[in-house]
Amino acid sequence: MATHSFRKIEYLMTSLLVLAVSFALPEKLQGTMGDAVIFPSAVRKGGSLINGFTTIGKVTNGQFTALPNEQFRGRVQWDSSTGNLSITGLKMGDSGTYEILNNDDETKDKSFQYHLTVYVPVLAPSVIVTHDEHPCKLLCTVGRGTQVTLSWYREGESLIHTPLVNAPYHLPVPVYENENYTCVANNSVSIEMTSVTLGDECAVKSQPCSDSDNTWLIVVVALTSIMMVVSLSVAAYFYFKDERHLTCRRRRCQSQGQEMTNINGLHQANGGEGVPLSPENNSQVQ
Numbered sequence: 001m002a003t004h005s006f007r008k009i010e011y012l013m014t015s016l017l018v019l020a021v022s023f024a025l026p027e028k029l030q031g032t033m034g035d036a037v038i039f040p041s042a043v044r045k046g047g048s049l050i051n052g053f054t055t056i057g058k059v060t061n062g063q064f065t066a067l068p069n070e071q072f073r074g075r076v077q078w079d080s081s082t083g084n085l086s087i088t089g090l091k092m093g094d095s096g097t098y099e100i101l102n103n104d105d106e107t108k109d110k111s112f113q114y115h116l117t118v119y120v121p122v123l124a125p126s127v128i129v130t131h132d133e134h135p136c137k138l139l140c141t142v143g144r145g146t147q148v149t150l151s152w153y154r155e156g157e158s159l160i161h162t163p164l165v166n167a168p169y170h171l172p173v174p175v176y177e178n179e180n181y182t183c184v185a186n187n188s189v190s191i192e193m194t195s196v197t198l199g200d201e202c203a204v205k206s207q208p209c210s211d212s213d214n215t216w217l218i219v220v221v222a223l224t225s226i227m228m229v230v231s232l233s234v235a236a237y238f239y240f241k242d243e244r245h246l247t248c249r250r251r252r253c254q255s256q257g258q259e260m261t262n263i264n265g266l267h268q269a270n271g272g273e274g275v276p277l278s279p280e281n282n283s284q285v286q
């Protein structure tokens with residue numbers, strides 16, 4: 001019996017939760033400051049537009065009335081041909097919850113819930129070089145925009161990005177290559193980007209002497225050095241070749257004499273048991 005009641009309560013709770021969740025999840029709408037937002041559900045004959053708990057517009061028997069309201073004065077509209085309700089000239093303060101109560105079918109009201117967020121569109125970000133030697137540093141600044149993501153790309157590849165921020169906001173990036181860098185500022189209602197391509201001064205292997213005059217000088221000096229080294233080597237080669245030739249000839253005479261003595265010694269040590277060394281054998285050994 002107790003288990004049964006518990007089951008019942010559990011079922012009731014779950015149902016309530018599902019009901020609550022379905023009511024608590026209004027449709028999300030995005031608006032751009034200064035522009036209009038048109039609510040997706042139309043009202044043909046009768047209904048009302050409610051901001052928070054305040055009714056700001058009413059349609060009765062196909063006639064529209066904007067209710068007196070300081071915030072929305074002159075900005076709540078109804079299009080009789082489409083039945084669309086809208087708010088024009090959006091302000092940041094218009095963000096919030098809205099409800100359209102539709103009683104076109106007089107037997108029952110239908111409720112449509114919305115949550116509107118008004119965004120300031122981004123301005124094109126500005127990019128400046130704050131350090132122009134390797135490693136260079138670029139600074140991207142977005143001057144206007146709400147709920148913005150600022151990102152840096154190198155040759156189209158993502159490098160770094162911010163979480164959601166409000167302008168003004170700066171994002172620096174160190175630069176090691178002379179490549180194309182793009183800063184992108186975006187939010188839900190807009191996207192803008194600025195690209196720069198940096199020079200060799202930002203690359204890893206930056207050469208301090210890159211003037212054409214210096215290059216010529218370096219080439220001339222290098223060629224002269226190479227020629228001098230080659231000439232010296234050639235001269236040295238011939239000099240030492242002659243020297244070696246002489247020593248070698250002298251040495252060969254000496255060593256030939258030594259070999260003769262050695263062979264004679266060997267012949268003696270063998271004591272005549274081995275094969276006597278004939279002049280032919282001798283030449284074979286050599």
Ligand SMILES: *[C@@H]1O[C@H](CO)[C@@H](O)[C@H](O)[C@H]1NC(C)=O
Nearest residue numbers: 038039040041042082083084
């Ligand atoms: C205005 O109403 C028409 C007809 O109901 C609908 O098709 C259209 O999508 C609405 N416009 C907007 C911007 O919601």
Ligand SMILES: *[C@@H]1O[C@H](CO)[C@@H](O)[C@H](O)[C@H]1NC(C)=O
Nearest residue numbers: 155156180181182195196197
């Ligand atoms: C840099 O890259 C962006 C996007 O890839 C491109 O639109 C832009 O023209 C490039 N800029 C230069 C100077 O190459």
Ligand SMILES: *[C@@H]1O[C@H](CO)[C@@H](O)[C@H](O)[C@H]1NC(C)=O
Nearest residue numbers: 147148149151186187188189
């Ligand atoms: C901005 O762009 C980034 C990268 O494309 C994206 O991940 C992000 O969702 C965008 N932000 C908004 C608010 O649309």
